Amino acid sequence: MLGQVAPGLMAALAAMLPAVLGGCGARERQVTVFTSLDRLYSEPLLAEFEKQHGCKVNAVYDIEASKTTGLVNRLLDEKGHPEADVFWNSEVGRTLQLQQHGVLAPCQPATAADIPAQFKDPQGYWYGFAARARVIIYNKELVPAREVPQSVLDLTKPKWRGKVTLGNPAFGTTATQMAALWARLGPQKAKAYFRALDENGVVIVPGNAAVRDEVARGSCLLGLTDTDDVWAGVRRGKPVAMIYPDQGPGQMGTLVIPNTVCKIAGAPHPEQADELIEFLVSHDVETTLAYSDAHQMPVRPGVAKPPDVPELSGVKAMDVSFEAIAQALEASGAYLRELFNR
Amino acid sequence: MKCYLARSRWLYGFLAVFVLLAVAPVLAALAQSVVVDGHLSLDGYRTALGQRQGLLLARTVGVGAGAAGVGLLLGVPLGLLISRTNAAGRRLWWLLCFVPLILPPYVMAVTWLELLDPQGAVNRMLVEVLHLVPGPLSPKGPAVAAVSLGLSLWPVVAIVTGAAARTIAPELEDAARLEASPWGVIRRVTLPLIAPAVLAAALFVFLLGITDLGTADVLYVRVYTTEVLALYTGSLDPSAGAAAAVPLTAVALLAALATYMVARRWEVGGLWQRDVGRYDLGRWRLPAGVLCAGVLAAVLAGPLAMLLSLAGGAGSYRTALASCPRPLANSLLYAALATALAAVLALPIAYMLARPGGRGRRLAALAAGLPVAVPAALLGLGFLIIWNRPWLFGGLEAAQRWPLMPLCFAALSAPFAIGAVAAVLAQIEVSLEEDALLAGASLSQLGRYVVIPLARRGILAGAAIVFILGMREWAASVIIRPPGGDTLAVQLFELLHYGAEELVAALAVILVVITLVPVGLMGLLWRRGD
Numbered sequence: 001m002l003g004q005v006a007p008g009l010m011a012a013l014a015a016m017l018p019a020v021l022g023g024c025g026a027r028e029r030q031v032t033v034f035t036s037l038d039r040l041y042s043e044p045l046l047a048e049f050e051k052q053h054g055c056k057v058n059a060v061y062d063i064e065a066s067k068t069t070g071l072v073n074r075l076l077d078e079k080g081h082p083e084a085d086v087f088w089n090s091e092v093g094r095t096l097q098l099q100q101h102g103v104l105a106p107c108q109p110a111t112a113a114d115i116p117a118q119f120k121d122p123q124g125y126w127y128g129f130a131a132r133a134r135v136i137i138y139n140k141e142l143v144p145a146r147e148v149p150q151s152v153l154d155l156t157k158p159k160w161r162g163k164v165t166l167g168n169p170a171f172g173t174t175a176t177q178m179a180a181l182w183a184r185l186g187p188q189k190a191k192a193y194f195r196a197l198d199e200n201g202v203v204i205v206p207g208n209a210a211v212r213d214e215v216a217r218g219s220c221l222l223g224l225t226d227t228d229d230v231w232a233g234v235r236r237g238k239p240v241a242m243i244y245p246d247q248g249p250g251q252m253g254t255l256v257i258p259n260t261v262c263k264i265a266g267a268p269h270p271e272q273a274d275e276l277i278e279f280l281v282s283h284d285v286e287t288t289l290a291y292s293d294a295h296q297m298p299v300r301p302g303v304a305k306p307p308d309v310p311e312l313s314g315v316k317a318m319d320v321s322f323e324a325i326a327q328a329l330e331a332s333g334a335y336l337r338e339l340f341n342r
Numbered sequence: 343m344k345c346y347l348a349r350s351r352w353l354y355g356f357l358a359v360f361v362l363l364a365v366a367p368v369l370a371a372l373a374q375s376v377v378v379d380g381h382l383s384l385d386g387y388r389t390a391l392g393q394r395q396g397l398l399l400a401r402t403v404g405v406g407a408g409a410a411g412v413g414l415l416l417g418v419p420l421g422l423l424i425s426r427t428n429a430a431g432r433r434l435w436w437l438l439c440f441v442p443l444i445l446p447p448y449v450m451a452v453t454w455l456e457l458l459d460p461q462g463a464v465n466r467m468l469v470e471v472l473h474l475v476p477g478p479l480s481p482k483g484p485a486v487a488a489v490s491l492g493l494s495l496w497p498v499v500a501i502v503t504g505a506a507a508r509t510i511a512p513e514l515e516d517a518a519r520l521e522a523s524p525w526g527v528i529r530r531v532t533l534p535l536i537a538p539a540v541l542a543a544a545l546f547v548f549l550l551g552i553t554d555l556g557t558a559d560v561l562y563v564r565v566y567t568t569e570v571l572a573l574y575t576g577s578l579d580p581s582a583g584a585a586a587a588v589p590l591t592a593v594a595l596l597a598a599l600a601t602y603m604v605a606r607r608w609e610v611g612g613l614w615q616r617d618v619g620r621y622d623l624g625r626w627r628l629p630a631g632v633l634c635a636g637v638l639a640a641v642l643a644g645p646l647a648m649l650l651s652l653a654g655g656a657g658s659y660r661t662a663l664a665s666c667p668r669p670l671a672n673s674l675l676y677a678a679l680a681t682a683l684a685a686v687l688a689l690p691i692a693y694m695l696a697r698p699g700g701r702g703r704r705l706a707a708l709a710a711g712l713p714v715a716v717p718a719a720l721l722g723l724g725f726l727i728i729w730n731r732p733w734l735f736g737g738l739e740a741a742q743r744w745p746l747m748p749l750c751f752a753a754l755s756a757p758f759a760i761g762a763v764a765a766v767l768a769q770i771e772v773s774l775e776e777d778a779l780l781a782g783a784s785l786s787q788l789g790r791y792v793v794i795p796l797a798r799r800g801i802l803a804g805a806a807i808v809f810i811l812g813m814r815e816w817a818a819s820v821i822i823r824p825p826g827g828d829t830l831a832v833q834l835f836e837l838l839h840y841g842a843e844e845l846v847a848a849l850a851v852i853l854v855v856i857t858l859v860p861v862g863l864m865g866l867l868w869r870r871g872d
Contacts, residue, residue: 032740032825039836040845043665058741058826063575064559064839070575083740083825168572205562209839217460219482232840268739 030056031272034075035088036068036172037259038228041294042088049279055272060084064207067172068094075264079103082264085273088280092128093176095260096326099125105265109278119258119299127281128258130289130296132227133315134177135242135254139215143222145241152181152245153193155200155222162201165220167208169194169336173226173257174208176325180255182332183324190332194339204340216240226257228294235293244315253318258299259289356690357702357709363687364713364753367724371716372591374727375584386581390573391589399589402552402565405488406597409551410544412492416637417499418540422528423634425504427621430631436504438638439497444857445645446814446831447494448556449850452838453645454490455481455560456652463648487563491551493641498550499543506539507532512619524621542605549597552590553717555817560838566590571719571817580723587720594715602711652847662848666830670856672744673830677812678860680751684759684808685801687752692763692800693793697772710760718754722821725750730822743824750818755811759804766800767793806864813857830856 035042039061046057060083062071072094075087079101087104089095098104099121106124119128136155138148149155155164167174182190203220205211211223212230216238230242244254261280267273279285286298290305297312298305378385420439424432442450457464458481480486510532518531555567566589574583623630653659663670694706713721725746730736735743770793778792794801816831823832834849 030741034825038840039833040840040842056741056826058824059828060823060825061828061836063571063820063836073575206559207839210562217481219460219480236843 028056029054029269029272030058031085031269031276032058032060032083033086033088033276034060034062034071034084035090036062036071037088037090038294041228041289041292045280045285045288049276053275053279055275057276064209067207069171069175072098075103076101080266082266082268084264085267085269086276086280087262087264089260089262091173091176091257092126092260092322093179093325093329095126095262096322097329098262100326103265105263105267105270107263107274107277109274109281111278111282114300115281116299126260126262127277128260129281129299130286130294131256131258131299131312132173132294132296133244133254133256134173134224135227135230136245137212137215137223137225137230137233137240137242139218139221139239140241141239142218148243149222150243150245150248151251152224155202155224156193156196158200160200160222162203163221164197164200165203165205165211165214165223166197167211167225168204168206169340170333172207174224175329175333175336176257177224177255178336179325179328179332180318180320182328184252184318184320187331191335194336198339212238212240228296231295232293246318247316251316252320253316255320256297256312256315256317259296353690353694354702356687357694357706360687360691360756361709363749364721364756365709367721367728367753368712368716369724370727371584371720371724372588374723375581375588378581383581386583386585387588389582390569390586395589398564398566398569399593401484401563402567402590403593405484405491405554405558405563405565406548406551408485408488409491409495410548412489413496413499413547414540414544416492416496416641417501417543418503420496420634420637421500421503422507422532423630424500426507426532427623427630428627429623429634430628431635432631435631435634435638438642439500441642442494443497444810444861445494445854446556446850447491447554448560448814448816448835449649449854450494450645451487451490451557451560452846452850453648453652454486456843457481457644457648458486482562484563484565487557487561487565488551490561491554491557492547493645494557495547495550496641498547499540502539502543503536506536510535515619528621538604542601545597545601545604549594549601549714552597553594553715555717555719556835559835567717567719567817570717571820574719574723574821584720584723587717591716591720598711598715602707649847649850652843653851654844654848658844658848659852662845662852665845666833666849666852668826669828669830669833670852672747672827673813673853674856676744676748676751676829677809679745679748680755680812681805681809683748683752684756685805687756688759688763688804689794689797689801692760692767692797695760695764696767710757713753714757718815718817719821721754722750722818725753725818725822740825741827744827746822746824747819747827747829748812750822751812751815752808754815754818755808758807758811759801762804762807763797763800766797766803770796802864802867806861809860809864810857813853 033046035046042061043059046059049055050057060071062068068089068091071087075082075084075098078084082103087095087098104125108124109127112120112127115127115129119131120126136149136152149157149160169175169178178190178194181193185193203214205214208225208229211225212233214220215223216233227242230240233240246252246254261277263270263273263277283300283303286296286300287304289296290298290303290309295306295309297309297315299312301311301313375386376382376384420435423429424436424439429435456462459465460480462481514535515527515531518527522530552565553567555571557563558565558568566586570583570586570590573586574580691706691710694702695710729746729749730743735746774796775788775792778788783791814831815829816835819829819832820835823829830849830853834846834853837849838846
């Protein structure tokens with residue numbers, strides 16, 4: 001039997017040889033990074049690193065369907081035999097989860113020395129930079145500014161029934177915000193809030209950009225999204241605006257989420273990983289992200305930024321630790337998946 | 343009548359490679375649905391198959407059926423008008439029928455998203471003309487997805503309708519004309535004779551509609567394909583994603599089986615013209631041509647104009663080209679390699695399908711049909727399970743695993759190439775091969791000097807299809823892409839969700855133009871075969 005099929009098998013395999021052998025290439029300086037920051041902002045920075053350091057960057061970007069969660073799951077799956085050298089996360093909760101699972105390795109970039117203590121791990125497992133906030137976005141042509149709810153908890157009011165939109169709460173910074181509420185309010189109150197959102201007809205869309213687009217279209221009047229998505233909409237002339245929720249006395253504050261960067265344990269290219277991390281946590285990168293359409297807030301004072309990017313110290317941040325958020329991610333995620341059939 | 347080449351051992355070797363490449367990953371991915379942490383378990387099904395399965399199934403089937411309906415509504419009249427009448431400008435309209443097939447369905451969906459925006463051109467026109475406030479049309483929902491897919495895939499029905507109409511035995515219509523008017527002949531003879539082919543084409547559009555991911559993703563419609571991708575990429579356990587694909591695969595296999603059974607009744611089969619004559623429309627020749635032009639303008643001009651309008655001026659294209667050299671190079675490389683591989687595999691397997699006498703004919707038919715009936719993301723998952731082993735591609739450095747991409751592209755689109763070649767081979771008389779053998783040709787000479795030259799047009803058509811599909815492939819790519827291995831389609835999709843409309847539109851135009859160049863070359867080679 002083998003003799004019957006072997007001639008055809010050999011011919012067909014020969015046709016595949018160019019594809020197979022093409023995988024063998026010359027060794028060159030390279031680094032592999034998984035990043036969940038929007039490609040629009042991360043790709044130019046990685047290209048700049050390539051140019052400055054003569055080091056090829058092999059990037060894997062997230063997809064809207066699963067955002068950070070998809071990349072984190074891949075990193076967990078590859079623990080012990082990682083493809084990635086660096087993980088550049090657009091949020092912080094999943095980074096801490098990776099640290100808890102032993103996926104990260106410490107590093108000490110010189111450019112991170114002046115990052116405030118609350119935005120970096122004391123042992124050097126991760127560093128935060130270029131933050132954004134979870135805000136309430138509204139259609140400014142359909143909702144007068146004085147009527148915009150000032151707290152995320154007000155989105156369950158009957159007035160907004162069927163008019164509030166939210167990104168998939170299982171993924172991305174929406175998941176982070178839900179976990180933060182779980183940690184801040186406690187599981188019982190958080191569940192009651194999530195149920196109230198559901199009963200009030202909250203519209204679930206794939207992600208933060210979709211939230212912005214739904215509100216800009218007027219299909220929904222309000223939504224929860226990130227500041228960079230709102231700024232991108234404003235730059236493109238969309239009729240959207242935002243408020244930083246829960247800023248009043250006695251209120252819980254707005255969730256502020258930094259980008260985080262970390263080195264992967266067992267990275268195939270550890271030295272290049274250190275170089276890339278040193279580059280990413282530099283002042284220049286925070287300035288670039290502040291001046292980009294994303295308008296991300298530098299975590300360090302004294303970093304150059306445009307005047308319309310608020311000082312981080314001027315925003316009342318939600319009084320919940322990143323560690324508590326990381327611990328709440330699984331429980332809140334499981335509840336929300338069941339509630340919204342995810 | 344025996345067909346000696348069909349019994350050649352070489353053919354089984356090619357079939358074995360195709361099974362390894364395209365069928366084994368599908369089976370591996372489906373098997374993954376019952377494996378959790380290395381143990382047999384139904385947890386994946388418990389996660390994936392929640393309470394709203396009925397709604398998900400109804401939505402998925404509805405999108406596919408709607409696409410097929412639009413395909414029939416547009417494809418049958420246009421196919422008949424262009425292929426069987428002397429409507430003015432029919433050659434140009436025939437060429438334009440292929441344009442929607444080159445435009446990726448998700449690009450078409452992007453344009454409809456903009457056109458049907460509450461502040462978009464269509465709603466503004468309706469508000470101004472009909473005084474409807476607010477604009478009545480919405481870019482959301484399964485209906486829009488169905489229409490968008492239908493507008494992308496209707497040429498399949500038109501092409502098959504035209505091909506079937508030109509292979510009718512002329513004496514049947516001639517006899518009918520003795521008693522009936524031309525319209526009566528069409529109604530009572532032509533349409534019933536081509537009905538199996540048209541129905542098979544509609545079922546095929548349905549199949550493509552339910553397994554499409556891009557359009558549903560762009561239009562935020564939750565169907566099985568989006569569910570599979572979200573569950574696989576968003577969960578540590580891939581069994582949930584695989585489990586979510588099982589209901590869809592079952593529906594798709596039923597549709598594929600129905601297509602096969604209906605197509606078998608199409609006795610006239612094939613793509614080649616007979617001298618069946620054209621209906622003389624007389625004074626209606628020009629109006630018929632205008633009607634064709636109007637329909638094509640409505641379904642093509644609007645989306646294309648929106649795309650070009652979104653892309654803006656030269657600055658957008660410069661920015662787009664500056665952002666995509668590596669993804670563009672990757673796309674061209676993967677698509678070209680996939681085309682070469684698919685062409686090598688398609689001919690021998692198509693020969694087994696088209697020729698009687700071979701023992702592997704049923705197996706070849708089953709193998710060729712299976713990859714079409716599953717979501718591309720599932721095939722990507724299966725590819726990782728089989729090919730990403732440490733002793734295969736998994737043992738290479740991450741950036742060196744890029745050959746997985748063209749292999750996966752070939753697996754996804756080779757069935758279409760097989761179908762194109764088989765359709766051509768079915769028209770070639772077996773007696774030509776027997777004559778060559780009687781003249782003393784060996785089997786390899788028979789293949790090289792008789793079969794391949796005669797099947798040349800089918801090979802070119804198949805190659806064009808594989809290249810087009812490879813350039814726009816997205817769903818499996820996001821699963822298996824190695825670091826640095828993104829394609830233009832993947833980049834386009836990622837930027838789409840960030841709201842970079844100008845850049846997305848410019849990239850889409852670049853994607854279409856780049857795809858057209860090799861396809862145009864293949865078209866020239868096709869014409870040189872006359």
